[in-house]
Amino acid sequence: MSSGAEDGLAVTVRDKRFGARQVIADLTFRAAPGEFVALVGPSGCGKSTLLNILAGLDPAFEGSVQAPPGRLGMVFQAPRLLPWRSVADNLLLVDPPGGAAAVEDILAAVGLAGRGASWPNHLSLGMQRRVAVARAFAVNPAVLLMDEPFVSLDADLAGSLRDLLRALLAQRPTTVVFVTHDVAEARDLADRILYLAPSPTRVEREEVIMNRSIKEKQAAARTRSG
Numbered sequence: 224m225s226s227g228a229e230d231g232l233a234v235t236v237r238d239k240r241f242g243a244r245q246v247i248a249d250l251t252f253r254a255a256p257g258e259f260v261a262l263v264g265p266s267g268c269g270k271s272t273l274l275n276i277l278a279g280l281d282p283a284f285e286g287s288v289q290a291p292p293g294r295l296g297m298v299f300q301a302p303r304l305l306p307w308r309s310v311a312d313n314l315l316l317v318d319p320p321g322g323a324a325a326v327e328d329i330l331a332a333v334g335l336a337g338r339g340a341s342w343p344n345h346l347s348l349g350m351q352r353r354v355a356v357a358r359a360f361a362v363n364p365a366v367l368l369m370d371e372p373f374v375s376l377d378a379d380l381a382g383s384l385r386d387l388l389r390a391l392l393a394q395r396p397t398t399v400v401f402v403t404h405d406v407a408e409a410r411d412l413a414d415r416i417l418y419l420a421p422s423p424t425r426v427e428r429e430e431v432i433m434n435r436s437i438k439e440k441q442a443a444a445r446t447r448s449g
């Protein structure tokens with residue numbers, strides 16, 4: 224990912240292919256600083272492929288990705304924790320500014336205070352997903368990429384992780400690109416939703432959601448008047 228877009232994230236993928244098969248065509252979007260953009264599309268349409276491009280993990284595409292200076296946090300579709308390292312060591316691997324103390328802070332912030340010595344495989348999937356979120360926030364990301372981070376969790380647990388994400392973003396604001404196939408989840412979290420059409424993937428339409436800060440101001444106003 225090249226830097227230079229001080230004003231947020233600017234993405235153009237003109238062409239992405241696997242062999243002869245075109246997966247993404249003429250897909251363009253921007254995310255303003257601090258904006259939460261959700262990408263919604265059907266299974267297999269190319270969402271993970273797109274996030275890998277944004278993360279700089281897949282340079283084999285035609286187009287450009289401009290991101291603000293700073294580090295990138297990524298939550299993969301599976302938690303992807305190293306099973307032979309403790310939870311704290313998994314977080315230290317990303318070289319968080321602030322080191323071990325910062326790791327303890329972020330574990331506490333995701334509800335896992337004191338669990339740094341645990342082995343990832345001894346944690347429930349919900350807890351592993353919390354660790355994956357903690358690892359992404361541990362680098363103080365300028366951009367946070369999330370690939371269906373709460374998939375395969377029951378509805379209550381997914382809801383509580385969405386609450387957790389909102390709380391983390393209130394404390395540690397950053398620009399977010401969040402991939403999901405769940406429209407309700409996108410509407411619950413995002414400022415703006417881009418709906419992706421498949422074969423090849425491109426942006427079909429956009430939905431602007433009343434953003435978090437406005438929602439919060441209105442909730443505060445309701446509390447005052449009620």
Ligand SMILES: Nc1ncnc2c1ncn2[C@@H]1O[C@H](COP(=O)(O)OP(=O)(O)OP(=O)(O)O)[C@@H](O)[C@H]1O
Nearest residue numbers: 241246264265266267268269270271272273300404
């Ligand atoms: N490394 C690869 N080589 C060949 N084809 C691939 C590769 N990675 C992905 N694909 C194909 O590209 C298409 C998009 O895959 P991708 O994983 O990006 O979809 P997705 O939208 O993330 O799906 P899901 O919602 O199931 O996670 C699929 O048809 C997939 O089979």
Ligand SMILES: [Mg+2]
Nearest residue numbers: 270271272300
């Ligand atoms: Mg995927």
